[in-house]
Amino acid sequence: MKLGLDIMGGDYAPKTTVGGAVEAFKVLPKEVKLVLFGDEGQILSLLKEHGVSADNFEIVHTTEVIEMAESPLKAVSQKPNSSIGVGFRYLKEKKIDAFASNGNTGAMMVGALYSVKAIDGVSRPCLITQVPMENGKTGILLDVGSNADCRPEMLCQFALLGQVYTKYICNTPDPKVGLLNIGEEEEKGNIVAQATHQLLKNHDGINFIGNVEARDLFDGNADVIVCEGFVGNVVLKEAEAFYKLIKRRKIEDPYFDRFNYELHGGSPILGVNSNVLVGHGISNEIATKNLILLAKNMVETGVTEKIQKAFSGNKWQ
Amino acid sequence: MKLGLDIMGGDYAPKTTVGGAVEAFKVLPKEVKLVLFGDEGQILSLLKEHGVSADNFEIVHTTEVIEMAESPLKAVSQKPNSSIGVGFRYLKEKKIDAFASNGNTGAMMVGALYSVKAIDGVSRPCLITQVPMENGKTGILLDVGSNADCRPEMLCQFALLGQVYTKYICNTPDPKVGLLNIGEEEEKGNIVAQATHQLLKNHDGINFIGNVEARDLFDGNADVIVCEGFVGNVVLKEAEAFYKLIKRRKIEDPYFDRFNYELHGGSPILGVNSNVLVGHGISNEIATKNLILLAKNMVETGVTEKIQKAFSGNKWQ
Numbered sequence: 067m068k069l070g071l072d073i074m075g076g077d078y079a080p081k082t083t084v085g086g087a088v089e090a091f092k093v094l095p096k097e098v099k100l101v102l103f104g105d106e107g108q109i110l111s112l113l114k115e116h117g118v119s120a121d122n123f124e125i126v127h128t129t130e131v132i133e134m135a136e137s138p139l140k141a142v143s144q145k146p147n148s149s150i151g152v153g154f155r156y157l158k159e160k161k162i163d164a165f166a167s168n169g170n171t172g173a174m175m176v177g178a179l180y181s182v183k184a185i186d187g188v189s190r191p192c193l194i195t196q197v198p199m200e201n202g203k204t205g206i207l208l209d210v211g212s213n214a215d216c217r218p219e220m221l222c223q224f225a226l227l228g229q230v231y232t233k234y235i236c237n238t239p240d241p242k243v244g245l246l247n248i249g250e251e252e253e254k255g256n257i258v259a260q261a262t263h264q265l266l267k268n269h270d271g272i273n274f275i276g277n278v279e280a281r282d283l284f285d286g287n288a289d290v291i292v293c294e295g296f297v298g299n300v301v302l303k304e305a306e307a308f309y310k311l312i313k314r315r316k317i318e319d320p321y322f323d324r325f326n327y328e329l330h331g332g333s334p335i336l337g338v339n340s341n342v343l344v345g346h347g348i349s350n351e352i353a354t355k356n357l358i359l360l361a362k363n364m365v366e367t368g369v370t371e372k373i374q375k376a377f378s379g380n381k382w383q
Numbered sequence: 384m385k386l387g388l389d390i391m392g393g394d395y396a397p398k399t400t401v402g403g404a405v406e407a408f409k410v411l412p413k414e415v416k417l418v419l420f421g422d423e424g425q426i427l428s429l430l431k432e433h434g435v436s437a438d439n440f441e442i443v444h445t446t447e448v449i450e451m452a453e454s455p456l457k458a459v460s461q462k463p464n465s466s467i468g469v470g471f472r473y474l475k476e477k478k479i480d481a482f483a484s485n486g487n488t489g490a491m492m493v494g495a496l497y498s499v500k501a502i503d504g505v506s507r508p509c510l511i512t513q514v515p516m517e518n519g520k521t522g523i524l525l526d527v528g529s530n531a532d533c534r535p536e537m538l539c540q541f542a543l544l545g546q547v548y549t550k551y552i553c554n555t556p557d558p559k560v561g562l563l564n565i566g567e568e569e570e571k572g573n574i575v576a577q578a579t580h581q582l583l584k585n586h587d588g589i590n591f592i593g594n595v596e597a598r599d600l601f602d603g604n605a606d607v608i609v610c611e612g613f614v615g616n617v618v619l620k621e622a623e624a625f626y627k628l629i630k631r632r633k634i635e636d637p638y639f640d641r642f643n644y645e646l647h648g649g650s651p652i653l654g655v656n657s658n659v660l661v662g663h664g665i666s667n668e669i670a671t672k673n674l675i676l677l678a679k680n681m682v683e684t685g686v687t688e689k690i691q692k693a694f695s696g697n698k699w700q
Contacts, residue, residue, distance in 0.1 A: 200628065211565055214573035248528055248616040256531035256613040280620035284628060296573040297614050299565040301621055303597035308625045311517065311601060317634055 067097060068124070069361045070162035071354075073104030074131045074149040075169020077347045080104055083168060084112035086354020091122055093355075098362060101162050103128050103149040128152045134347055138172030142180065150174065154181035157340050164341035164361035166332070168349040174342060175212055175335060182340040187377035189220050191337030192295065193344065194228065195302045196236075198324035199286035204236050207246070207283075207291045208336065211299035218261040221245070221292045223377075225272050227336040228290035230376050234367040235360075236289065244278035244288030246297065252277070258294060266292075271376075331356030334364060341370050384414060385441070386678045387479035388671075390421030391448045391466040392486020394664045397421055400485060401429035403671020408439055410672075415679060418479050420445050420466040445469045451664055455489030459497065467491065471498035474657050481658035481678035483649070485666040491659060492529055492652060499657040504694035506537050508654030509612065510661065511545065512619045513553075515641035516603035521553050524563070524600075524608045525653065528616035535578040538562070538609045540694075542589050544653040545607035547693050551684040552677075553606070561595030561605030563614065569594070575611060583609075588693075648673030651681060658687055 073083045087100050094100070102109055106127035113120050130148035132141040145151055150173050157165045158181040167174050175191065184191050192209035199205055208224045209216070225243045232241040245263055247255040252263045254277065266274040278288045280301065293301070309325040331353050332345035341364040345357040364370065390400045404417050411417070419426055423444035430437050447465035449458040462468055467490050474482045475498040484491050492508065501508050509526035516522055525541045526533070542560045549558040562580055564572040569580045571594060583591040595605045597618065610618070626642040648670050649662035658681040662674040681687065 200631075214565065214576075246617065248531065248613055248620075256611070259531075259613070280617045281623040281627065283621060283624050294573070296565055296576070297617055300563065300597045300614055300618060303565075304600060304618055304621050305625075306598040307600050310598065311638070314517075315636055315638060317636060319632055319634060321628070321632060 067362065067365050068099045068101050068162045069358055069365070070101045070103060070153050070156055070165040071358060072149045072153055072165070072167035072169055073102050073109055074128070075167040076345065076349050077134065078350065079168065080108050080112060082350050083354055084109055085116065085351035086349070086358065087123065088113070088116045088118050089351050089355035090358035091118065093359070094362065099124055100358065101126060101156065103153045126152060126156070132170050132173045134170050136170060136173065138170060138176045141170065141173050142176045150177050154178065157342070158182055163365045164343065166343035166345065166357050166361050168332070168345035168347060168354060168357070171212075171344050174344045178335050178338040178342045182338050182342070185337050185339055185374050185377050188223055188227070188337035191335050192224055192227065193333045194231065194336060195298070195333060196330045197283065197291065198321070200284050200321060201286040203238065203286050203289070205286065205289045205291065206232055206236065207293065207298055207301060209293070209295040209298050210302045210333070211295045212335075213295040215296065216258060216294040218258055218265050221258070221262040221294070222265045222269065222272070223337070224292045225266060225274070225290060226376055227373060228292065229272065230373045231334070231336055231369055232289050234369040234372055235363060238289045240273060241289035242273050242275045242287070243290045243292065244275055246291050246293035246301070247277035247279065250277050250279065262292070328353040329356060331358070331360050334360070336373070339370070339374065341365055384679065384682050385416045385418050385479045386675055386682070387418045387420060387470050387473055387482040388675060389466045389470055389482070389484030389486055390419050390426055391445070392484040393662065393666050394451065395667065396485065397425050397429060399667050400671055401426055402433070402668035403666070403675065404440065405430070405433045405435050406668050406672035407675035408435065410676070411679065416441055417675065418443060418473065420470045443469060443473065449487050449490045451487050453487060453490065455487060455493040458487065458490050459493045467494050471495065474659070475499055480682045481660065483660040483662065483674050483678050485649070485662035485664060485671060485674070488529075488661050491661045495652050495655045495659045499655050499659070502654050502656055502691050502694050505540055505544070505654035507540075508652050509541055509544065510650045511548065511653060512615070512650060513647045514600065514608065515638070517601050517638060518603040520555065520603050520606070522603065522606045522608060523549055523553065524610065524615055524618060526610070526612035526615050527619045527650070528612045530612040532613065533575060533611040535575055535582050538575070538579040538611070539582045539586065539589070540654070541609045542583060542591070542607060543693055544690060545609065546589065547690045548651070548653055548686055549606050551686040551689055552680060555606045557590060558606035559590050559592045559604070560607045560609065561592055563608050563610035563618070564594035564596065567594050567596065579609070645670040646673060648675070648677050651677070653690070656687070656691065658682055
């Protein structure tokens with residue numbers, strides 16, 4: 067297994083990305099090789115600082131960097147020799163099994179769509195966030211930002227993507243799907259939510275339990291919660307606001323510790339034909355290590371292939 | 384000053400509504416009279432239990448009740464002798480200066496629109512929630528549920544409504560308006576947010592400071608945060624979820640105590656030609672008392688008249 071990491075992406079790259087790669091290397095089995103995309107000189111020098119031999123990694127020297135604030139489409143097309151550009155070339159040619167970056171999320175999305183492409187039947191790939199449930203389980207919320215405005219069919223696709231992902235990655239045998247809404251009754255909500263409710267209710271392939279209100283988000287009744295990217299991103303960031311308040315107010319609580327983004331590392335881009343992962347821009351070494359471990363988990367479980375199978379020849383197309 | 388209270392509305396009515404009226408009576412000055420709409424027999428019996436003379440109140444006997452789950456439009460038109468129906472008749476005829484209920488929110492909205500009507504220039508009245516800022520200030524978020532889908536012009540009207548309300552009720556001399564969005568840059572967001580940003584930016588009457596991300600919701604940079612009712616309701620209920628978790632995990636913290644709905648009592652329906660307030664369905668005596676005190680504050684400050692003035696003859700129409 068070969069896992070690719072963009073060394074140049076992220077607010078504190080390449081220091082934290084090389085550091086995260088080193089931390090991951092320490093715990094990964096021998097048969098997993100990390101492939102580092104970035105400036106070779108900087109990578110070698112940082113590995114030396116860590117006292118870890120460069121022989122333990124495969125280094126692919128790249129000469130360009132896509133910055134965090136760059137326009138994704140332009141950056142990907144104009145910087146083919148960037149760490150993100152070369153990484154996706156390797157992914158497309160199956161020289162690596164997964165590609166992860168803490169860099170420009172939009173560029174990662176564009177790169178994925180242009181190289182490995184969306185899975186047949188998936189209109190718009192999406193990003194997820196993990197939801198720590200108070201009962202100890204972990205659920206997911208999707209989309210959390212890549213598709214601000216959605217059509218109801220897209221939310222149904224998110225439901226199926228999330229259902230397969232949760233089954234294999236969160237070890238939930240029969241995941242339950244909820245629709246984020248502002249009331250329990252099926253006629254509640256905005257136009258998109260109302261229409262989505264009907265589609266979800268009438269689809270045999272979805273284990274739909276109905277609407278979920280945000281006040282019950284952490285109760286664990288639903289394992290997969292679907293919503294438009296605008297509202298999902300707001301929910302994710304409001305949780306960050308509370309986590310920030312809890313830390314700033316020096317409240318110690320093991321449940322709230324699970325809201326620490328470092329633990330999850332990042333989010334896969336679900337719905338593309340390979341394993342693509344995006345970390346938080348502010349990721350440190352621990353977050354980067356966990357992003358790599360999530361990539362390994364995705365390759366091992368074959369979750370992307372399971373998703374391709376779930377979408378093949380079904381009525382989602 | 385006469386403040387009307389629907390005694391029959393709410394999950395624990397009439398016990399908690401009469402109890403709340405008694406608590407409010409104890410702190411209100413003599414010149415403020417509470418007018419109680421509901422079943423006279425029940426009201427008299429409950430006042431007796433509290434050991435408070437019925438002479439301290441004006442009781443308006445009503446014979447019908449609009450239940451929490453009833454269809455608002457149907458209920459208001461078919462139950463003219465309900466406590467809500469009669470209350471709005473009194474409000475329209477200026478026999479009371481404000482009308483408050485813990486009952487069916489939709490029926491309160493319909494009742495307000497049919498009796499005192501929307502202010503000229505306000506397309507859709509809305510509900511607010513108070514946002515406890517970590518710096519000690521209190522901001523507001525609107526709309527939080529009465530208008531799930533909004534047009535950009537409606538969000539601009541919310542901005543003006545919120546600006547006037549915050550100035551007079553939250554004692555913020557020059558309130559700053561933010562647009563809830565999923566990024567700081569003006570091109571970020573869904574279609575409604577993108578269009579709203581341009582309208583807010585170009586309106587002289589709005590003190591617009593730009594987009595506010597949910598992760599900065601409690602930082603106090605914006606005093607008025609506008610959004611569509613769907614997302615606002617999700618934000619409000621996610622805050623409830625966190626407050627619920629904090630209480631259940633027995634975390635004591637004075638800042639988080641400010642998220643207790645009892646303190647605010649409820650929300651005004653902003654944008655109608657009188658003072659109309661809606662409490663939480665689960666309201667207890669303390670919440671009901673605070674709802675009445677908010678009604679008094681609205682009458683005293685003349686906030687509704689200030690809003691009428693702000694909308695009169697301006698380009699919002």
